[in-house]
Amino acid sequence: MAGSGFGRVVAWNDFTAFPPGTAAVNVPLAGSVSLGGGWGLHGVNEGTLVATVDEPGGVIAVTTDTADDDNNFISSGLFSPATGTAVCEFRFKITDSVASTRAAAWCGFTETLAYDTPVMPFETNATTTTYRGSGGMVGFGFDSDATSIRWRFGAGDGGAAIATKDENGVAGTAIGIDAEATITADRYWLFRVELYPNGLAAGSILDAASGSKPDWRLVGETTAALTATDNFHATLGIENRSGANEVLEVDYAYAQGYRDWSAD
Numbered sequence: 001m002a003g004s005g006f007g008r009v010v011a012w013n014d015f016t017a018f019p020p021g022t023a024a025v026n027v028p029l030a031g032s033v034s035l036g037g038g039w040g041l042h043g044v045n046e047g048t049l050v051a052t053v054d055e056p057g058g059v060i061a062v063t064t065d066t067a068d069d070d071n072n073f074i075s076s077g078l079f080s081p082a083t084g085t086a087v088c089e090f091r092f093k094i095t096d097s098v099a100s101t102r103a104a105a106w107c108g109f110t111e112t113l114a115y116d117t118p119v120m121p122f123e124t125n126a127t128t129t130t131y132r133g134s135g136g137m138v139g140f141g142f143d144s145d146a147t148s149i150r151w152r153f154g155a156g157d158g159g160a161a162i163a164t165k166d167e168n169g170v171a172g173t174a175i176g177i178d179a180e181a182t183i184t185a186d187r188y189w190l191f192r193v194e195l196y197p198n199g200l201a202a203g204s205i206l207d208a209a210s211g212s213k214p215d216w217r218l219v220g221e222t223t224a225a226l227t228a229t230d231n232f233h234a235t236l237g238i239e240n241r242s243g244a245n246e247v248l249e250v251d252y253a254y255a256q257g258y259r260d261w262s263a264d
Contacts, residue, residue: 009258043237045067062250071238072248073237090250107140109193135158154177
């Protein structure tokens with residue numbers, strides 16, 4: 001097999017170089033913007049992208065358009081867990097105090113991701129979660145249409161939930177495993193999702209604002225496998241639930257997988 005040292009495939013951006021100023025950059029209708037570092041931004045209807053200048057370390061602000069269900073996604077890929085463990089990690093926040101009443105968000109891996117009309121991999125209305133798309137998915141999300149508006153870990157394949165368990169080994173349900181994290185405006189969250197060569201996956205949260213020791217806490221794991229030979233996008237997205245725009249501030253985006261040296 002190939003002997004090159006470039007077997008690891010990494011997408012990383014701390015957003016210290018883009019955009020180059022404080023003027024908003026349009027995200028084209030049914031188009032995309034390259035963010036550099038292996039990441040692109042795309043979505044439903046036009047949005048804007050601008051640097052956040054009141055915080056250090058490189059932060060971009062992604063603002064959706066105003067129509068109901070408009071969205072924007074940051075994505076990278078493709079990653080196949082069959083070639084080695086795939087990992088994605090994001091630090092981000094939702095700035096608006098009403099996000100818990102009119103928005104949904106997601107981060108993790110998804111097999112199905114349309115370029116110009118992406119959708120939330122899973123969405124919750126009241127107490128029912130719908131798993132969108134025909135492929136596999138695993139990650140964290142919240143939806144303001146849910147009865148309990150909390151970050152949840154969930155996984156699905158073929159439009160249906162797959163089995164999960166929480167950090168205590170208790171079986172999860174189709175609505176997802178509660179990450180014990182209430183949606184709070186202008187507060188950073190860190191999420192990490194790992195997808196293993198056997199098709200199983202795990203999701204963790206680092207909640208440095210909780211008052212406890214800031215460390216990664218396992219939220220959930222899958223107990224049924226996704227198809228390890230499938231290809232997955234690493235994604236972070238926000239979507240409207242009303243006729244108002246929503247703002248997602250992203251501090252960094254990271255994803256890693258491994259090259260398939262056997263590919264023709």
